[in-house]
Amino acid sequence: MSESAIALQQEIARELGVDQTFDAEQEIERRVAFLTERLTSTGLRALVLGISGGVDSTVAGRLCQLAVERARAAGHEARFYAMRLPYGIQADEGDAQLALSFIRPDRVLTVDIKPAGDAALEDLLAAGVTFRDARHQDFVHGNIKARQRMIAQYAVAGAHDGLVVGTDQAAEAVTGFFTKFGDGAADLVPLTGLTKRRVRALGDALGAPSGLVRKIPTADLESLDAGKADEDALGVTYDAIDDFLEGKPVDRQAFDTIVERYRLTDHKRRLPAGP
């Protein structure tokens, strides 16, 4: 790799807050302390997060529960609302239930996002919105589902004086692999700066079920391609993304794919542009 390529790699990692060193126990402590401090300093009384059955929300969910328990021990009443937000019947519902058993949240709220998500699409079609083809429509519908989850979580935060927690981490941030104002919308992002393998290391250190920690990541938003692996959608592996962010050598094709995605999704990591 050329010197300029290495410099760009380092600059992007710095921009996304990826540390050069990593200690799972320390990171757990730092991130739980962060969530607890946000609760006490804002005076708010709840954390809200959707639990999918994937590793990111399993880890973030456990951090949330530990944080509210710590806040309560310090005399600040706070609750963690874990939300199940299936689109109809979720194929890996068993994983979501396993995640909840591990997290042991104060409350579980379940909202099926299918009726609202489907109604939104139907109304758009009735209004005359057109798509290139069925796959394009299904893709946009997928982003509607992610935003429907955001609506449900913000409603619970509004109802219970809470803060919405997001699962944004460095591997998704660098590729812009999230729905803008959907799962990308949150008040607190406790996994920020972590590569995917470091999220998994937190999961192991927290004692999360191994099957969840090592589960193939999926956004699972497209009905025509249910459970599609993120890596198939991204065209690059999480190992390569993590190596890139941790300053390790990556092959030319992976490097170019990551940098191109990073540039194209710059707008997703910023506030809306104005004149």
Ligand SMILES: Nc1ncnc2c1ncn2[C@@H]1O[C@H](COP(=O)(O)OP(=O)(O)OC[C@H]2O[C@@H]([n+]3cccc(C(=O)O)c3)[C@H](O)[C@@H]2O)[C@@H](O)[C@H]1O
């Ligand atoms: N240059 C620019 N400057 C300012 N804004 C720009 C823009 N280009 C597009 N935009 C806006 O951004 C929109 C596109 O962004 P967005 O709506 O997010 O849509 P988009 O990035 O096309 O799709 C979201 C991607 O994230 C994936 N995802 C979503 C949710 C969760 C996960 C997961 O890992 O679990 C993954 C999903 O599978 C899909 O591949 C455009 O419609 C436009 O409104």
Ligand SMILES: Nc1ncnc2c1ncn2[C@@H]1O[C@H](COP(=O)(O)OP(=O)(O)OP(=O)(O)O)[C@@H](O)[C@H]1O
């Ligand atoms: N079916 C669902 N029920 C509840 N929350 C969900 C659901 N699907 C997605 N989410 C929320 O959207 C977030 C983004 O999804 P994403 O797939 O990136 O994370 P994950 O499923 O936790 O882990 P992974 O990326 O490994 O699949 C989740 O962490 C979760 O908070």
Ligand SMILES: [Mg+2]
């Ligand atoms: Mg997932």
